[in-house]
Amino acid sequence: MALHTLIVDDDPIILMIMKKMLERSDFHSSPLSFENGLLALNHMKENYMPNDRYVVMLDINMPVMNGWEFLEGLEQFADKTNTFVFVVSSSIDEKDVQKATKNEFVLRYLTKPVYTDTLISLKEMLEIKKERAEKEAP
Amino acid sequence: MEKDQKQYKILFVEDNQGDFILVEDFLLEHMEQVEFVHAKNFEEVKTLMELPRNTDEGMDRYDIVLLDLTLPDKSGKELIDAIKDFGIPAPIIVLSGFADLGFAIKSLSLGMSDYLIKENITSLSLYKSILYNLERYKFMQTLQESEKRYSELFHSSPIPMWVYDRDAIKFLDINRAAIEHYGYSFEEFLAMTIKQIRPQEDIPGMNSYEANSDNNKYFFQGVFKHEKKNGEIIHVDIRSNIIYFNGKKAEVILANDITERLNHIEAIEQQNEKLREIAWKQSHVVRAPLARMLSLIHLISDKATPNDEKNEMLDHVIQSANELDEIIRDIVNVSQQIIPKTNK
Numbered sequence: 001m002a003l004h005t006l007i008v009d010d011d012p013i014i015l016m017i018m019k020k021m022l023e024r025s026d027f028h029s030s031p032l033s034f035e036n037g038l039l040a041l042n043h044m045k046e047n048y049m050p051n052d053r054y055v056v057m058l059d060i061n062m063p064v065m066n067g068w069e070f071l072e073g074l075e076q077f078a079d080k081t082n083t084f085v086f087v088v089s090s091s092i093d094e095k096d097v098q099k100a101t102k103n104e105f106v107l108r109y110l111t112k113p114v115y116t117d118t119l120i121s122l123k124e125m126l127e128i129k130k131e132r133a134e135k136e137a138p
Numbered sequence: 139m140e141k142d143q144k145q146y147k148i149l150f151v152e153d154n155q156g157d158f159i160l161v162e163d164f165l166l167e168h169m170e171q172v173e174f175v176h177a178k179n180f181e182e183v184k185t186l187m188e189l190p191r192n193t194d195e196g197m198d199r200y201d202i203v204l205l206d207l208t209l210p211d212k213s214g215k216e217l218i219d220a221i222k223d224f225g226i227p228a229p230i231i232v233l234s235g236f237a238d239l240g241f242a243i244k245s246l247s248l249g250m251s252d253y254l255i256k257e258n259i260t261s262l263s264l265y266k267s268i269l270y271n272l273e274r275y276k277f278m279q280t281l282q283e284s285e286k287r288y289s290e291l292f293h294s295s296p297i298p299m300w301v302y303d304r305d306a307i308k309f310l311d312i313n314r315a316a317i318e319h320y321g322y323s324f325e326e327f328l329a330m331t332i333k334q335i336r337p338q339e340d341i342p343g344m345n346s347y348e349a350n351s352d353n354n355k356y357f358f359q360g361v362f363k364h365e366k367k368n369g370e371i372i373h374v375d376i377r378s379n380i381i382y383f384n385g386k387k388a389e390v391i392l393a394n395d396i397t398e399r400l401n402h403i404e405a406i407e408q409q410n411e412k413l414r415e416i417a418w419k420q421s422h423v424v425r426a427p428l429a430r431m432l433s434l435i436h437l438i439s440d441k442a443t444p445n446d447e448k449n450e451m452l453d454h455v456i457q458s459a460n461e462l463d464e465i466i467r468d469i470v471n472v473s474q475q476i477i478p479k480t481n482k
Contacts, residue, residue, distance in 0.1 A: 011426070013454050017433045024442060061422060090425035093418075112429030115436055 002052045005031040008040040008070065009059040009088070018057055018088070018114070025119035028055070037065030041073045053082045055126065056105075057114075060089045060096060071103050080104045081133065086122065088114055141170040142265075147199055149186070149226075151177045152206040152233070157256060161204065161233070164261040165268075175200070180212040180220065187224045202268055203230040205250075214241075218248050229275040231267060233259070251275060298393045300327070301383050307331045310383050319395065321367030337365045364393065372397045409476040416472055423465055427458040434458070 005028035007018045015033040022031045034040035037058075044054065060067035067087060074083065085105040089096060090112040100109045107125070110118065146169055152158045158176065165172055175195050177183045189196045203226055207213055212220060221230065229251035234242075242253040251271040254264065292299055298316035302309050312327040320327075320335060333341055340363055358378045365371055375394040382388065434451045437443055443451070 011430065013430055013458075014433070017430070017437060020437060020443075021433075024440070090429040091422045092425060093421040096421075112425070113433035113436060115433075 002049075003028065003055065004047075004052060005055045005057070006034060006040050006044070007031050007057045008034045008037060008062070008067070009057075010035055010062040011059075014059070014112070021114065021116050021119055022057075025116040025123065027119045027123045031057075036062045037067060037070030037073070039064075041065065041070055044074070045077060048077055050079065050082065053126075053130070054078070054084065056083070056085045057088050058085050060087060060091060060100075068099070071105055074105055078105070084126065084129075086110055088112060142168055143170050146172045146201045146268075147175065148172060149175050149177065149183075149200045149203045149228075151180075151183055151204065151209065151221075153178050153209050154206070157206065157233075161259070161264065164259065164264050167261045168265040179209050180217065183221065183224075187226070197224060197226045197228075200226065200228045202228050202272060205230055205232050207232055207234040207236075207245075215244070215248070218245055218250060222249050229271040231271060292390075295392075298395070299391060300393075301381065301388050301390045302332050303383075304380070304387045304389055307333065310386070310388055316393070319366070319393075320364075326367075335364050335366075337363050337371055361396070373400050412472055412476045416469055419465065419469055419472075424462070424469070427461040427465070431455050431458045431462070 005022060007015055007022070009015050009018065012035075015035075019031055019033060022028050032043070034043065040056065040058075048054075056070075058067045058070060065073075067089070071085065074085075083105055084107050085103070087100040087106055087109045089100075089109070092111055097109045100106050108122070148165070150158060150161070152161070162174060175186065177186060186195050187197050191198045193199075203221075205217070205221060207217060209217060218232075230249075231252045231254060232242075232245050232250050233254050233256055235256050237255045237258075245253050251274065252267050254267060292311070293313045295313055296315055298319045299313045300309055300316050301311040308331050309327045312324055317324055317327070322330070359376065361373060361375050363371055364374050372395050375396045377392045377394075378389045380387065381390050383390075434455045438448050438451050438455075
């Protein structure tokens with residue numbers, strides 16, 4: 001039951017920073033980077049395994065396919081019990097926060113910058129979720 | 139019956155001495171203070187009328203005129219016309235020896251206040267006629283003044299106003315403000331229909347408005363586009379009321395030019411649009427390089443980061459700082475666009 005972590009952001013520096021942060025916080029040793037929603041969505045569609053777990057660090061404002069459109073695309077094939085999205089945006093607009101938290105895949109709305117401490121606590125949160133899910137499973 | 143104590147001054151035009159004395163006696167029965175000025179023929183009347191109006195026997199001093207219709211030098215319609223031409227500001231009562239109903243009615247239409255047959259006159263009927271005609275004259279004066287006041291109100295209104303015929307849709311009366319505002323002269327307006335102050339493209343819609351307009355609706359309000367003589371298009375807030383103008387069903391229109399007000403609202407809407415743009419930039423664009431800088435600084439201060447990576451990150455910090463600077467300049471630019479222009 002492998003864990004896949006995807007970083008989706010059009011800013012290459014953010015991709016680089018986020019990758020380092022995820023590695024240093026032991027969140028994931030080899031996260032995958034995508035420059036827009038479409039690239040990430042295509043990758044997931046092609047490699048999606050129902051028994052694997054997916055974590056997506058998702059930016060909202062991106063060219064080609066933005067974060068909202070990516071979330072819509074996810075509904076076509078992914079399951080919310082194994083696919084978890086953290087919206088990572090520099091926007092502090094309350095409307096964006098509300099829209100994101102309404103989405104079933106979104107676990108949390110994070111405002112950039114995201115530091116390693118936050119990533120460690122998110123990792124713990126995911127582990128607790130995983131344990132619970134395993135207990136409940138038949 | 140008590141005598142009337144009021145003061146009366148009567149111009150009595152009568153060539154027959156007997157009739158004069160008779161009528162004088164009749165009036166003295168009811169009036170305590172009555173002063174007669176006696177004219178025996180038209181020439182004498184003319185002499186009196188040529189006196190300065192407000193001197194003792196001038197035309198402004200009479201409360202009433204009693205006029206015998208047959209004078210040696212003028213009579214009948216000719217006499218009435220000539221007397222009327224003086225413009226005496228008092229009611230004129232005709233005393234006639236002939237019971238001619240047709241002519242009696244005619245003289246009333248010529249502006250006489252009453253027509254009495256001499257042989258039927260009694261002291262009381264004459265007195266009553268004088269009182270009645272004095273009151274009626276006062277009432278007519280008030281009415282005319284009030285009409286004049288309303289007409290002045292219309293003509294001196296600072297807001298363009300006009301009256302148009304509901305059937306022929308032609309202008310019937312136009313006030314000064316409308317003439318100044320629209321650029322057409324009074325005569326030009328009178329030769330036009332109300333369609334001619336509407337832009338060409340609005341005329342088809344106008345016909346359907348007319349077809350739908352309810353004839354019983356007395357008040358109407360709406361905003362329309364009008365075209366001035368010089369082709370300038372203005373937005374006007376129209377208020378209208380149905381009136382009867384010289385016997386025709388007409389509509390009086392008050393046209394308030396709101397073009398500037400609308401332009402002002404549009405300017406404010408554009409400003410709001412800019413403000414929304416700034417607000418969006420504040421929350422979405424400004425924070426992006428700032429968040430990036432914070433992350434980079436966080437990584438640089440981390441002991442685990444190798445030195446060569448730190449140098450590379452410092453370059454990114456500088457790049458982000460420049461980016462932020464540019465965004466802020468951009469916002470200042472937009473902000474300057476919404477500062478109201480002082481010299482228009």
